[in-house]
Amino acid sequence: MIFNKSNLKKFNVKSFHFKGVVGISIGFVLLQILSYIISPASANFADFANLLKQSAGLGLLAIGQTYVIITGGIDLCLGSIVTLVHVVTIGLMDGKAGNIIPVCMLGLLIGAVAGFLNGLGITKAKIAPFVMTLCTDFILRGLIMVYTKGQPKGTLAEAFRNVGRERVFGSISVSVFVWLFCSCLFIFILYKTVFGKHVRMVGANMECARFSGVNNDRVLISVYTIAGFLAALAAIILTTEMSATSLNLGADYSMDSISAVVIGGTMFSGGIGGVEGTIAGTLVIRLITSLLQKANVVNWGKLIIQSVLILGVVASNSRRKK
Amino acid sequence: MTIFKSFNFFAFLSKKFEQISKKSSITIWILLLIFLIPVAFIVPEFFRLRNLNNVLIQMAPLGMVSIGQTFVILGGGIDMSVGSQISLVSIVASTLMTDSLISMIGVTALCLIMGAFFGYINGLILKVFPIPPLIATLCTGYFFQGVAYALHQTSGGYIPKIYKDVFTASWGLISVPFFLFLLLFIFAYVLLSKKKLGRYVYALGGNAEVLDNIGVKSPEIKIKTYVISGLTSALVGLYLVAKLRSGSSHYGDDYTLLSITAVIVGGTSMAGGIGTLSGTFAGAILVSMLTNVLNNVAFRYNLQSAYYKDIITGLILIIAMIFYRKRTKK
Numbered sequence: 029m030i031f032n033k034s035n036l037k038k039f040n041v042k043s044f045h046f047k048g049v050v051g052i053s054i055g056f057v058l059l060q061i062l063s064y065i066i067s068p069a070s071a072n073f074a075d076f077a078n079l080l081k082q083s084a085g086l087g088l089l090a091i092g093q094t095y096v097i098i099t100g101g102i103d104l105c106l107g108s109i110v111t112l113v114h115v116v117t118i119g120l121m122d123g124k125a126g127n128i129i130p131v132c133m134l135g136l137l138i139g140a141v142a143g144f145l146n147g148l149g150i151t152k153a154k155i156a157p158f159v160m161t162l163c164t165d166f167i168l169r170g171l172i173m174v175y176t177k178g179q180p181k182g183t184l185a186e187a188f189r190n191v192g193r194e195r196v197f198g199s200i201s202v203s204v205f206v207w208l209f210c211s212c213l214f215i216f217i218l219y220k221t222v223f224g225k226h227v228r229m230v231g232a233n234m235e236c237a238r239f240s241g242v243n244n245d246r247v248l249i250s251v252y253t254i255a256g257f258l259a260a261l262a263a264i265i266l267t268t269e270m271s272a273t274s275l276n277l278g279a280d281y282s283m284d285s286i287s288a289v290v291i292g293g294t295m296f297s298g299g300i301g302g303v304e305g306t307i308a309g310t311l312v313i314r315l316i317t318s319l320l321q322k323a324n325v326v327n328w329g330k331l332i333i334q335s336v337l338i339l340g341v342v343a344s345n346s347r348r349k350k
Numbered sequence: 351m352t353i354f355k356s357f358n359f360f361a362f363l364s365k366k367f368e369q370i371s372k373k374s375s376i377t378i379w380i381l382l383l384i385f386l387i388p389v390a391f392i393v394p395e396f397f398r399l400r401n402l403n404n405v406l407i408q409m410a411p412l413g414m415v416s417i418g419q420t421f422v423i424l425g426g427g428i429d430m431s432v433g434s435q436i437s438l439v440s441i442v443a444s445t446l447m448t449d450s451l452i453s454m455i456g457v458t459a460l461c462l463i464m465g466a467f468f469g470y471i472n473g474l475i476l477k478v479f480p481i482p483p484l485i486a487t488l489c490t491g492y493f494f495q496g497v498a499y500a501l502h503q504t505s506g507g508y509i510p511k512i513y514k515d516v517f518t519a520s521w522g523l524i525s526v527p528f529f530l531f532l533l534l535f536i537f538a539y540v541l542l543s544k545k546k547l548g549r550y551v552y553a554l555g556g557n558a559e560v561l562d563n564i565g566v567k568s569p570e571i572k573i574k575t576y577v578i579s580g581l582t583s584a585l586v587g588l589y590l591v592a593k594l595r596s597g598s599s600h601y602g603d604d605y606t607l608l609s610i611t612a613v614i615v616g617g618t619s620m621a622g623g624i625g626t627l628s629g630t631f632a633g634a635i636l637v638s639m640l641t642n643v644l645n646n647v648a649f650r651y652n653l654q655s656a657y658y659k660d661i662i663t664g665l666i667l668i669i670a671m672i673f674y675r676k677r678t679k680k
Contacts, residue, residue, distance in 0.1 A: 102484070155671040156620055158484055162607055163664040170661030177657075283492065296485055327503075331496030335489040342489075343479040 048293020049305040055291075056312050063319055077199040079314060081269075084203035085110075086284055087310040088262035090292075091214050092143075092255030093285040094306045098218075099231045099251050100298025101150065101157035106259040106285055108168035109139050110278030113263035115172055118273045119182040128188050136260045142168065143256020147249030165282070172275065180273035192268030203265045210258065215303045227251060232299030280330075287334045288313045291341050375617050375629030382632050385639075393646040401642070403523050409638035410527035411586045413631065415605050416612040417538045418582030420630045423613050424542075425575040426555040426622030427476070427483035431491030432583045432609055435468050436602030438498040439587030444507025444597030454513055458588060465584020466577050468494065473573030491606070498599040505598035509591055517592035527589055534582070539627050551575055555622020611663055612637050615670045637663070 064071040089106050096103045113135040120131045142164060149160040194202050218224035226247045229237040238244055259281075266277065292309030294301025316333060320326040389396050396402075415432050422429045439461045447457045468490070475486045519526045542548035550571045553561050561568040583602075590601045616633030618625025644659055 149668060153668070153672045154675050155668065159610070159614075159620065159667065159671060162610075163667045166607060166660045166664035170657055170659070170664070173657040173660070296482060325500075328496045328499035331492045331499065335492040335496065339475070339486065339489040339493075342481050342485055343475070346479050346481045 045293055045300055045302060045305070049302070049308065052292050052305055052308040052312065056308050056315070059312060059315050059319075063315060066319070067322065074199050077201075077204075079311065079318065080204045081201045082318070083310045083314040084201070084207040085262045085266040086281065086288060086314060087207040087307060088210055088258050088265065089281055090285040090288040090306045090310050091210055091303055092258035094289045094292070094294055094301060094303050095214070095218075095227060095251045096157075096255050097286075097289050097294050097296060098227055098298060098301045099248060100234075100296075101248070101252075102161065102286065102296075103146065103252065103255050104158060104161040104282050105142065105146065105165035105168060106255065107278035107280065107282035108165045108172065109142050109256055109259040110263040110266070110281050111275065112142075112168050112172050112175075112278075113138055113260045114267050114270075114277050115176055115180050115273060115275070117264060117267050118180065118184060119175065121182060121185055121188065123183040123185055125185045125187045128185055132264055135264055136257060139256040139258075139260020139263070140253050141256070143253040143259075144249060146256065147252035150252065151245040151248050176273075176275065178275075180275060182273065184267070184271075188268060189271070192270075201269070203269065206261070206265055210261075211303055211307055218302060223247070223250070228299055230298075283331075283334060284313055287338050290338050295345055296342060297346075375626045375632060378615065378617055378629050378632040378636070382636055385636065389639075389643055393643060393650070395646055396643060399523065401646075403520060403525060405635070405639055405642050406523065406528040407520065407525050408642060409634050410525075410531040411589055412605065412608055412612060412638050413531045413634040414534055414582045414586050414589075415609040416616075416630045416634045417534060417627065418579030419609040419613050420616075420618055420625065420627055421538070421542070421551060421575040421578045422483075423610075423618050423620065424555050424622055424625050425551050425572055426558070427572065427575065428487065428610070428620075429469075429472065429576065429579045430484060430487040430606055431468070431472060431494060432579060433602035433604070433606040434491040434494035434498065435465060435580060435583040436587040436590065436605055437599045438468075438494045438501075439465060439584045440591040440601045441498050441502045441507065441597040441599060443588055443591045444509055444595075445501065447507075447509055447513070449510045454510065461588055462581060462584050465580040465582075465587070467580070468583070469577040469580025470573060472580070473569075473576035476572060476576075477569035495599065502597065502599060505596050505600075507591075507597040509595040511595075514592050514595050517589055530585070530589070534585070535627065535631060538578075542627055547571070547574065552623055555619075555624075557623070607667075608637055608663065611667045611670070614667060614674070617674065619674065620671075637666070640666070 089110065093103055093106060116138060117131055117135045120134065121127045146157075146161055146164055149155045149163075150157050153160075155163075191202055196202065196205065218227065226237065226242045229240065229242055230244050230247050234244055237247075262281075263278070270277075288309035289301070289306050290296070290309070291312060292301070292305030292307070294305060313334070317326065317330060320329045320333070323329070415436070419429055419432060442464065443457055443461050446460070447453055472487055472490055475481075475490065476483055479486075517526055520528075542551065550561060550566055551574075553566075554568055554571050554575070558568045561571065583605075586605070587601070591597050594601075612633035613625070613630050614620065614633070615636055616625070616629030616631070618629060640662060641659060644662070647653070648658075
């Protein structure tokens with residue numbers, strides 16, 4: 029028999045991914061210790077809680093990116109979704125508490141629709157994922173400019189901002205709990221549900237998945253829609269913690285999320301990876317950012333370090349696979 | 351019966367047309383002409399000699415980058431780092447250049463060598479590691495952008511006036527940038543369709559195994575395509591730095607997507623192996639003409655054209671991909 033147990037065990041996906049997750053977690057701990065050595069004053073719980081708070085938005089975004097990369101694609105428009113939803117949320121809320129829920133709903137809808145259109149272009153029109161999402165990125169950037177005319181307006185409702193000011197257990201913000209909840213939810217979906225299994229199958233081998241009766245198009249469209257939805261959720265979470273509109277809010281998020289996912293052990297070739305590695309990856313990226321901020325070289329240092337990091341991880345993975 | 355016959359005739363015609371358009375880039379040139387008809391009615395100013403010259407000048411840098419990008423995409427790859435290469439070259443050139451003639455020539459040569467070196471790095475990474483070209487060039491692009499930021503936070507530097515005068519001189523319909531583009535185009539055309547290297551590039555995109563079987567090292571050809579792309583990017587960086595007399599880490603931002611758009615609209619297949627340079631020529635004209643027409647329309651109706659430009663570029667690329675979908679599937 030071809031499909032006996034010993035043959036299946038030869039390619040042990042789980043142990044491969046497990047090594048990646050353990051590696052990134054150890055890396056995070058070492059980096060954290062390094063940062064304590066550099067500035068001993070930051071070795072307290074409040075500082076760690078602050079790191080968690082900074083990671084929450086990126087973490088949410090990176091969950092969607094993880095799913096997309098597991099299917100063998102890439103999503104380059106998440107950053108623009110964040111900015112668009114952010115701008116629209118602030119613009120339409122207009123300081124009224126009654127507007128909060130409809131505006132948030134609209135924001136989430138925008139994200140989901142953008143993701144849905146990505147999925148549609150990739151599956152039905154057979155456009156390569158990065159071309160499609162790059163186009164969407166450009167279109168969304170244009171829409172942001174059309175909507176704001178370069179000068180974002182609007183104010184947030186006080187009740188909305190109070191959510192961002194809320195602290196549970198003294199120092200942990202609400203956004204961290206949203207992030208953790210979503211992470212657990214999507215870890216569960218990836219490993220314990222049929223949909224999660226389909227996502228991994230599509231990433232591992234599309235033809236094989238199709239012959240096994242998986243509706244590839246539906247899986248891909250759902251994955252991109254989820255990514256867009258989570259990006260919109262991240263935008264709303266980030267907006268609660270801000271006082272003014274920023275047109276650059278999402279500028280770094282596409283790149284940051286890709287690096288968080290990749291150093292978290294998810295592979296570009298598809299099929300291998302998971303959200304649990306992405307959590308550690310997100311923390312590492314944010315820790316590096318804060319270290320660079322302390323050294324005051326954030327804008328160029330981050331680009332160089334992230335590019336070398338991604339290239340290093342992807343290159344070493346590609347060699348190992350052979 | 352006659353209806354069926356006419357159907358057959360149309361099917362025959364469309365099949366014939368498809369065969370022609372597979373070999374040459376006639377579709378996109380016809381599309382360009384069709385596009386000109388409404389333009390003639392909406393903005394008659396478009397056809398003034400001065401404006402036509404403007405279109406050609408605006409198109410030149412995009413055309414040059416797209417030529418390099420065509421080589422890479424024909425070889426089955428993609429170069430996402432062209433924008434950052436342009437920015438980095440512009441910053442290096444504006445930082446180093448002084449008034450003396452030797453410095454001008456020296457810096458120009460240095461920048462071209464730098465561009466070739468950037469391309470070589472891209473190719474080398476792809477040769478050593480079996481990773482997707484998208485990821486590799488995206489990362490090197492971010493790396494170059496980081497270096498550019500490190501050298502110069504804002505725009506600045508110095509370029510002698512004579513350097514600008516040489517690069518931006520124009521007489522009637524003929525201008526130095528367009529002439530440069532034309533020269534590069536002819537050179538690239540000969541390289542691609544008459545020389546061995548061109549055949550190898552097509553083979554690399556079509557079926558790299560064939561190359562290995564006839565004893566040509568396909569990674570070497572791949573490196574060469576990226577080197578060509580780096581050279582054209584450096585040339586564009588030099589042109590932009592001469593035109594604006596300062597360097598900035600944002601000059602190249604748009605060129606990555608615009609060059610890919612021009613190449614894809616020009617009929618080159620994303621999978622590699624299919625496509626022509628003359629199609630890229632037409633694609634570059636179409637993309638830059640659009641900016642010009644939009645500016646004209648916006649001026650007339652008092653709109654902000656820059657806001658809509660990104661949206662329309664994105665839509666055009668999507669439409670082009672859908673339009674060429676059948677062919678890329680083979």
